[in-house]
Amino acid sequence: MSRVTARRKMLRITPAGQIHRPDSLAVEEPLELRLGGQSLTVTMRTPGSDIDLAHGFLLGENIIGSREDIVSARYCAGTDENGQNTYNVLDIELRTPTMVPARNFLTTSACGLCGKTALDEVRTHTRFPLPARGPIVDADVLATLPGELRARQTVFDATGGLHAAGLFTADGTALAVREDVGRHNAVDKVIGWALREDRIPAHDLVLIVSGRASFELVQKAVMAGIPVLGAVSAPSSLAVDLAADAGLTLAGFLRGDTMNIYTAAHRLKQASHTPATTTS
Template sequence: MSRVTARRPTLRITSTSQVQRPDTLAVEEPLELRINGTPLTVTMRTAGDDVDLAHGFLLSEDIIGSADDIESARYCTGKDIDGPNTYNVLDVRLRTPAPVVRRAFLTTSACGVCGKTALDQVRTRTRFPLNGTGPHVTAGTLASLPEQLRSYQRVFDVTGGIHAAGLFTSEGAALVVREDVGRHNAVDKVIGWAMRTGRVPAHDLILIVSGRASFELVQKAVMAGIPILGAVSAPSSLAVDLAAESGLTLAGFLRGSTMNVYTGAHRVQTDSQFTRPATARANGTY
């Protein structure tokens, strides 16, 4: 079985027929993340790019500030009933003692913190405050990025059930795109890639996500120093509040030639033609 997709039997029902046939699904498996041998958290994810996922998660939770803080990241033995290693346990060794880590992470929607407390914690914890930094992007370029993101969603093409996140330049060139059953995991994977390639703080990049913009996605962008976040769907109220508090440009409903810019509109340059640029490419990783 592929670690990314799996086949399952299904009954296909239409107005005129019923057919038994297999369907291709996105794989969802647990990943246990350990710090220096001690279990930290478990996330449900699509296997692949787990080291990037760990880097991005640890940055967003303020456990590390750069890739140099990590000495190694290795899979532990985690066997299933048939014997082979499941590659579902990743141990990260830090160069310095790990800080005291709360079990209730800010990225958990049910963490129980009130809105104001959550906003204050992210604003004070980020190592890369935006402070008006970041590129300007034309509205036409920003509007073109979801279509580019969709063009790299190979697993979505065969499953229809997976999220994506991508990092782009202000000229519209795709640098990295990742897919995952969890939108937060997809974002962690691209941020982890940016960290491991020396692009954090990502003050010159744009983050695009395939679904809605939740508080946790804005949090991750702020923690990585990403100044612009665009989403195909709607943001939540707390996401907009955090974006405004942190100086992040947040755009939602990026569809066709329209969008809603909720915060940081000074970074989006508009023109009467609202021109869409030719697809830009960069030597990224997909």
């Protein structure tokens, strides 16, 4: 398997002068997913947890609904200039053979379409509607999860160039954390892990992401039955619309002891209830 970091020469400019030295960078390589030998998609990812990534992607696109839907996933011949296997081609055999979808994927369904159409696409295809109530998550616990996620970003420490996603229990226990150059890939990797561990639908889990919350990430959470999504940065408008439509609790700007709750705040428990203020 390819390494997840690579060394490249660089020139560092500082007030004290210039330094020529190598720098550690996150590896970015293509991964082609095939179904029964037919090319399905190519994504740029950081090598590692590719099987989980494939499971998570196929679940998010409604191509599979459980781990039993996949009979095998194996690396095929894909060689570099030295004839070595790049491990960048993954062929998946489904229990029920299917034609390669000749359509836009759900994760890109917002492109060129109105927001309502994108929401309808997810509503129509999700196998795991979110529970009306649980889980109940303590707001103080939720506030600690970005720090717990960051503490497990080992490759980020070396490169500073990776996104991360993590699945946690409602009490804050970390179950799986994955890093990748693509935030959507990191989410696919942890959801794929959950699928292979028979934790889907993940009605009792919390998903935390290191960056912003896009429509695509909310869609992946909804398709996996994850009821709570927290992001270190901001959500997009369509992400909030989808979260509201699906009944998902969406928290943004999870930084320190503050956060913004955009939808389904009933799943959060606060130690003290202070009157809310409204500004225009």
